[in-house]
Amino acid sequence: MFKRPSSRRRASKGKAETVELNLVPMMDALVTMIAFMLFTLSFLNIVSIESPVPIASSRDVEKKLDEKPLQLTLSVRDQESEIWSPFERIAPSRIQNLPDGSPDIVAIHDKLVEIKQKFPRESKIVFVPNTKVTYDVLIAVMDSLRMMTPTDPPIFLKNEATGIDEPLKSLFPEVIFGNLLGGGER
Amino acid sequence: MIRHSSILKRRSRKRVNKAFDLQLTSMLDILVIILVFLLKSSTASTTQFATVQGIKIPLSVSPDVPPDSLHLIVTPEALTFENEEIMRFVITPAEGQDAAAAAQDDHVNYQFNPQDLSEGGRLVRPLYDALVKARERSELLRAQSQARDEEGKPLPFDGVLAIQADKRISYDTLRRLMYTAGAAGYKVFRFLALKKE
Numbered sequence: 001m002f003k004r005p006s007s008r009r010r011a012s013k014g015k016a017e018t019v020e021l022n023l024v025p026m027m028d029a030l031v032t033m034i035a036f037m038l039f040t041l042s043f044l045n046i047v048s049i050e051s052p053v054p055i056a057s058s059r060d061v062e063k064k065l066d067e068k069p070l071q072l073t074l075s076v077r078d079q080e081s082e083i084w085s086p087f088e089r090i091a092p093s094r095i096q097n098l099p100d101g102s103p104d105i106v107a108i109h110d111k112l113v114e115i116k117q118k119f120p121r122e123s124k125i126v127f128v129p130n131t132k133v134t135y136d137v138l139i140a141v142m143d144s145l146r147m148m149t150p151t152d153p154p155i156f157l158k159n160e161a162t163g164i165d166e167p168l169k170s171l172f173p174e175v176i177f178g179n180l181l182g183g184g185e186r
Numbered sequence: 187m188i189r190h191s192s193i194l195k196r197r198s199r200k201r202v203n204k205a206f207d208l209q210l211t212s213m214l215d216i217l218v219i220i221l222v223f224l225l226k227s228s229t230a231s232t233t234q235f236a237t238v239q240g241i242k243i244p245l246s247v248s249p250d251v252p253p254d255s256l257h258l259i260v261t262p263e264a265l266t267f268e269n270e271e272i273m274r275f276v277i278t279p280a281e282g283q284d285a286a287a288a289a290q291d292d293h294v295n296y297q298f299n300p301q302d303l304s305e306g307g308r309l310v311r312p313l314y315d316a317l318v319k320a321r322e323r324s325e326l327l328r329a330q331s332q333a334r335d336e337e338g339k340p341l342p343f344d345g346v347l348a349i350q351a352d353k354r355i356s357y358d359t360l361r362r363l364m365y366t367a368g369a370a371g372y373k374v375f376r377f378l379a380l381k382k383e
Contacts, residue, residue, distance in 0.1 A: 047251060
């Protein structure tokens with residue numbers, strides 16, 4: 001019977017030593033980073049919609065009567081919403097509210113895209129909601145007034161600096177409340 | 187008997203000498219995935235807006251991240267300005283409902299206390315006082331600051347008010363608050379909402 005060859009000799013003969021990476025400090029660093037992030041970061045992604053306070057001035061009214069600007073206005077009422085211009089620059093369009101009483105945001109947005117195609121340089125819109133409209137609906141309507149959606153037809157406007165036609169990203173970004181001081185309706 | 191004990195000794199010695207390697211690679215993978223998830227889902231904004239318990243904030247597609255400003259929180263229960271409750275609404279519960287349950291109701295019936303209103307119900311007095319106080323404090327700080335405009339005057343009050351309202355708050359309430367803010371010298375409202383992904 002032959003003796004079994006020595007395993008010590010076999011191991012040392014040409015077999016490279018394995019180098020093991022020490023992962024413990026890396027794990028420590030990652031655990032510390034995760035703990036730090038969990039403590040410090042905010043997961044509520046808050047966004048904002050700005051609106052200036054309307055200022056009434058008799059001088060502006062005289063100027064406007066001469067210039068007859070678009071002054072696009074959206075009135076949200078109990079039964080319907082209306083898009084109109086006090087200086088009759090556009091034909092008024094009435095949009096019936098949805099069966100639950102909320103304004104038809106999609107139809108309003110589509111109509112505003114049509115108007116934007118005719119007046120691409122206009123950026124202001126006067127918003128006249130009725131008193132029962134909730135903050136939730138207010139934000140949804142303001143979003144539809146301000147933002148273009150990916151499904152909207154592209155509207156191009158010439159950039160004065162570069163001379164290149166560029167697609168517009170926003171619809172009517174400056175939303176002003178028309179009935180803060182009372183009135184604003186017709 | 188002697189031979190048997192020596193075998194046992196040899197076995198136990200073998201067990202002790204054997205190096206115990208914990209497989210850390212897979213654990214490291216998990217930690218990296220968690221870290222990437224945290225980085226992706228957290229916001230890069232440094233602005234922190236406080237909130238109150240039970241508020242239901244609406245969603246918005248607006249891309250604008252709000253900078254730091256004076257902050258008003260409106261819930262059907264109370265008005266909170268700069269983390270301080272300044273006024274409580276009067277909640278009318280439905281029959282058989284207690285006040286706490288009524289405040290959480292989607293159709294909560296809340297009203298201003300008539301004593302808190304003035305100018306024909308358009309101006310909210312406690313809010314007006316708090317806003318004027320905050321404006322004066324801000325103007326004083328700006329006057330004491332070394333920052334000056336081109337004419338060497340203190341920087342003007344920016345007059346921005348961030349409004350974080352519960353989604354059930356009606357425009358009737360918001361209109362009074364906005365009118366009050368306008369009367370107190372605030373020029374811009376910043377309506378806050380949660381980002382719709």
